[in-house]
Amino acid sequence: MCGIIARFGTPRARPFDMRETLARLRHRGPDAQGAIGWSPGSALVDLTVSAFADSQHQLGHLRLSIIDLSHAADQPFRSDDGRYLLSYNGEIYNFVELRAELVALGHVFRTTGDTEVLLTAWRQWGVDVLQRLEGMFAFVLVDREFNRIHYCRDHFGIKPLYRVALPDELLFCSEIGPLIERLNEIKYVPDRLAHVLRWGSDEGSSETIVYGIERVEAGVCSTVDLDTLDETARHVFFDLESIEEQDWSFADATQALRDAFIGSVDRHMRSDAAIGFSLSGGIDSSAVACCAHLLGRQKIQTFTYVPDDAALSELRWAQMIIDQVGADATFIQPSPSTVDAHLPFVIKHQGEPFGSLSIFAQNEVYRAVAAKGVKVILNGQGADELLAGYAQYFTPLLAGYMRRGKVLHAAALTSAMRRQFSMDWATVGKWLGRGALPSWIREPAAARYLAKNATWARFPDAGSNERFSAVDVYRGIAPRDGLKTTMKASIRHSLAALLRYDDRNSMSHSVESRVPFLTPHLARLCLSFPDRFLISDQAVTKYVFREAMRGIVPDAILDRRDKVAFAPDNRNWATAVRKLVGSIGDEGPAPGVVVPGKLEAALAAAENTGDTKNFDLMWPTANFVLFNRYNRPSQ
Known part of the structure; x- marks a missing residue:
């Protein structure tokens, strides 16, 4: 986990102070920093020693050392032949297996970490290596032989990378703040601002709320010619839309998911630094901790948020897991005075608006993690999106069943929902009706609701259906489109926001957050299951995962029907x-x-x-x- 900053310019580009920018991102990589500058025809210059702010091209890196703690693995990393320069943020969890392949092909390594494996694998397989990676990553790779760069984010966008194209220069950064500084002024994109004022954040689009700053798209690798600063190639290596439902038996699906998840947790624990576990007491974080215990991890440190409001607390569930795995537990209970003191810190480090004060609570957990000297945390992020864990998924599931004529499944699910949620038939009718409404009806209704209830805000372009699609969190995806379509939209939108919150919160305290649910293999697996495996006809969410974890996670946890997580106080x-x-x-x-x-x-x-x-x-x-x-x- 690290920080990236890169500037590529023409001879007319303004001077760029790499050292000042690195200082702004120091929290992302306190263990080492490096920066290289050069202009066409010139030698490489170490920008941490010499200023040379007028170097046309500059590549910087801040390192949080996790695997191979030696300085031999510091970045920007250079290939032995001098052709490539790499600034990379993240972890490649299957680097051990990739390294063995590369050694068999004749490659020799001088470090023991994943950075050199990534660069060597690129040299061996080129852009096709991205299909082989299991991990979270963002990188900028310079090819000096062909005077071009490749830049990329992982399959889900777990690791951030922002881009700004200005006259005579192209900039990349792991956070938005230094890019705002480069713009000199801040202007807001109207429909993104409308989205922020309704939902609290604006992920799900390449545009950010700030005009001119773009998110690099997840699952895509792009190439830029440094002579012209024009994009010359775009390679999509992960596409959710290509994942189709398969014909699974429930027993086979349960076993495949169990094996895949345990293997993912095992690889996500590869670290030369201290590891801990975020534990809420819910199914997802409990499964991560219990699988670590199953795999033989002796020392398990857990960190649990406990709100003052007992109605929001999951402490008794978390304690059940702590007792089972013999964890060294830390409990975090923020007070109102803590909010006074620390909320400005969270807002500054998030760098973009965020959806609720649960993000503040999460930041307090990472503050405690850092205080304990732990540098890596595993959490359960992504399970709700891959396994249909949210209550709002019932509407598209019902709508999908009705549209496809699966009346028996719809009837069974409706009866189960009535029992579980104590719903009368009128409420059930509202759920079904909401699922049948197209976006051109829902969006004006949302606009009227906001105009009536959120009188403290004036929503940009709120009167226009075209622009006010911003209030629809999935941007034109209606529940009637079915469960899988809605889940994929949720991965692209709401999960993208959660991943950004988690990255900024963890890195503000120089902690690496890992998400073992979010691997391309697990995504392809879960999204290939029939809908009824994800939400059963008895209205049980994450049904196949609950059954896959039997015998590993206590039944009392797996049989929970409530959902709390980081509920803000x-x-x-x-x-x-x-x-x-x-x-x-x-x-x-x-x-x-x-x-x-x-x-x-x-x-x-x-x-x-x-x-x-x-x-x-x-x-x-x-x-x-x-x-x-x-x-x-x-x-």
Whole structure:
């Protein structure tokens, strides 16, 4: 886990201070830093020693040492023949197997880590190596022989990479902050801003909320000619849409999933640094910790968030796992004063708006992880998206069954939902009706709802159906399109946001977060299962995974039907948010978006009455105000 910064320019490009930029990203790689600069026809210059801010091309790296802790593995990493320069962020979990293949082909290695394996594998197989990788990664690879670069993000976008194309230069960075500084000013993209004000974040598009800054697309590797700075090739190496349902027996599916997940946890524990486990007490994080125990890991350190509100706490479930695996447990219980002190830190390090105060709670967990000297954390992120763990998946599943004429499955599921959720037939009808509505009906309805209830915000272009598709989190995907279509949209959108939150939170404390559910093999496996294996006719979510974990995870955990996770303690934290927001005046480059006085009044009312039922609707606007305040370019 590391930080990348790269600038490629023409002779007319403005000077670029690599050392200053590296200093801004120091939290991503406190163990080592490196930077190389050069211009056409010149020798490589070590930019950590010499300023040379006018080097046309500059490649920088900050290292959090996890595998092969020696300085021989520091970056930017150079190939033996000098042709390639690599700045890489992430981990390749199957590097041991790839290294064995490459050694058999005659390659010799001078380090024991995954960075040299990645570069050597590229030299051997070129872009086709991306099909072989299991891991999380983002990289910029310079090919000096052909004067071009290749840049890439992993299959799911676990690791970040942003891109800005300016006159005479092209920049890449692991975080958005240094790129905002390079822009000198900040302007917002209207429909992305509308999305932020409704949902709290804007993932799912290559555009960010900031005009001119783009996310590099997950599962894609692009090539740029350094003579022209034009993109010359685009290679898609992972496509969710290509995954189709297969004819599985339930027994075979259960065994295949069990074997694949245990193997993934095993490879995700490869580390030369201390490892811990994020444990909520839910099925996913419990499965990760229990599989580690099954694999023989002796020392298991767990970290559990405990809210003050007992109704939100999963402590008793987490304690069950702690007792089973004999964990050394740490519990994190943020107080309102902690929110006062630490929320600005979280907003600054996230660099983009985020969906709820659960992200603050997660950051407090990573703060505790770092304080314990742990550098790597495994968590259960991605399971809900790959295994249909959210309640909102019932609507597209029912709609899909009805559309395909699977009436018996629909009837059984409807009856089970009525029992499980104590729903009357009118409520069931609303679920089914919502699934049948096309986006051109849902979007104006959402606009009217926001105009009535979120009176403190003016949504950009809210009157236009074309632009207000931003309020639809899946951008035109209707529940009636079925379960798998909705799941894939969720992976591209809401999971992308969760992964960004997790990356910024962990890296703000120089901790590497790993997600063993998110491998291309597990994705292809889970998305190939029939719908009824994911959500059973008895309304059991993650059905096939629950059965795959029998005998590993306690039945009491596997049989849970509630879902809590990092539930924010909004009732106790509302005062801190109201104080931070303060009085809203001219909020910079988006004047008129926030209505002065109304948000302050709504937050004060929530604080005074203790009624925070609308807090989730207030938070996106409050967060935008704070994001805009803390992330303006320095003058």
